[in-house]
Amino acid sequence: MKKALYMAWWSGLLLAAPLKAVGQDVSYPEAIDSFVNTVLDETDIKRERYARCGRAVLMKARPGGLTRDSVLRVKTREEIWGEYQTAPGYRSGRKQLPYEFYELLDMLEAPEEKAVIAQAAMGFVRDEDGDRPWPLAAYELAKAKLQLGVADTNLLKPYIDVQLVLDCRKQKMDNFGNMWWAGWYNDEDFVWLHAAILCRAGLCSQACKLVWILYFGWHGCCRPYRVTATEQDTERRERLWKLLARTVGEE
Structure with a gap:
C-alpha cells in the first residue's frame, strides 16, 4: 500500500512537469548553480x-x-x-x-x-x-x-542504463548457463550526480530526459523501483526534481 501511494505521488509530480522540462535547452545559470550545489551537498554514494x-x-x-x-x-x-x-x-x-x-x-x-x-x-x-x-x-x-x-x-555513463530500473543489480549468464552479478546500474546518487554534471556542461534538457526516463520510462508509465523509499528520500527527490526543472525555466 505504501509503495503504491509513493509511486502515485511520484507519477503525479513528474507528469505535472511541463514538456519544456524534457525538451528545450535554455540557459538559466542561477538555477543550474542551485541544482548542482544541492546535488553536491545532498548526495553521497x-x-x-x-x-x-x-x-x-x-x-x-x-x-x-x-x-x-x-x-x-x-x-x-x-x-x-x-x-x-x-x-x-x-x-x-x-x-x-x-x-x-x-x-x-x-x-x-x-x-x-x-x-x-x-x-x-x-x-x-x-x-x-x-x-x-x-x-x-x-x-x-x-x-x-x-x-x-x-x-x-x-x-558515469557506464553505470547508467535507461533500459533498466533504478537501483538495479544486473545479472549475466556465462556460456555454461551460470548466472553471475554484473554490477550495479542506475544507483540513484549516480543518476543525480550525472544530471548535475550534464547541467554544468549546459545540457540541462538531457539531464531532465535522463531523470524522466529512469523514473518513468519512455511512455510516462511508472517504472518499478526496487528500494523502499524513506520519507527523507521522497522529500529529497521532490526537491531535486523541482530544482532540475528550473534549469530549463520551469517553476
Whole structure:
C-alpha cells in the first residue's frame, strides 16, 4: 500500500512537469548553480555497496610483486593516513592496494586530493563485472571534478542504463548457463550526480530526459523501483526534481 501511494505521488509530480522540462535547452545559470550545489551537498554514494571490490587485499600484483608483509597484514586506517602524508608515490596513488584506496577515499576531503586518488583507483580496481572501473572511484572522481568546476559527462555513463530500473543489480549468464552479478546500474546518487554534471556542461534538457526516463520510462508509465523509499528520500527527490526543472525555466 505504501509503495503504491509513493509511486502515485511520484507519477503525479513528474507528469505535472511541463514538456519544456524534457525538451528545450535554455540557459538559466542561477538555477543550474542551485541544482548542482544541492546535488553536491545532498548526495553521497552507498560505500558499502561497492566495498567488496575496494576491500580486496589479494589482487593482481603491481609491477615488482607484493611482499609477504603486504599480503598477510592489512594496514590500519591510521597507518594508511600516515603513509599518505609521508611515503613517496603514495599521494599520487602509485603504491596502494585496493583496500587502501577504499579507506583513503573515505578519509580525504579536499577535492583536488581525492581526484588524484580516485583517478589512480579507477585504473587499478575493477567492478565486480570485471569490465567497468570501480564505481566508487568513478563516483568520487566525478564529484571531485564537479566541485573543481570540471563537468566530465563521460565518467558515469557506464553505470547508467535507461533500459533498466533504478537501483538495479544486473545479472549475466556465462556460456555454461551460470548466472553471475554484473554490477550495479542506475544507483540513484549516480543518476543525480550525472544530471548535475550534464547541467554544468549546459545540457540541462538531457539531464531532465535522463531523470524522466529512469523514473518513468519512455511512455510516462511508472517504472518499478526496487528500494523502499524513506520519507527523507521522497522529500529529497521532490526537491531535486523541482530544482532540475528550473534549469530549463520551469517553476
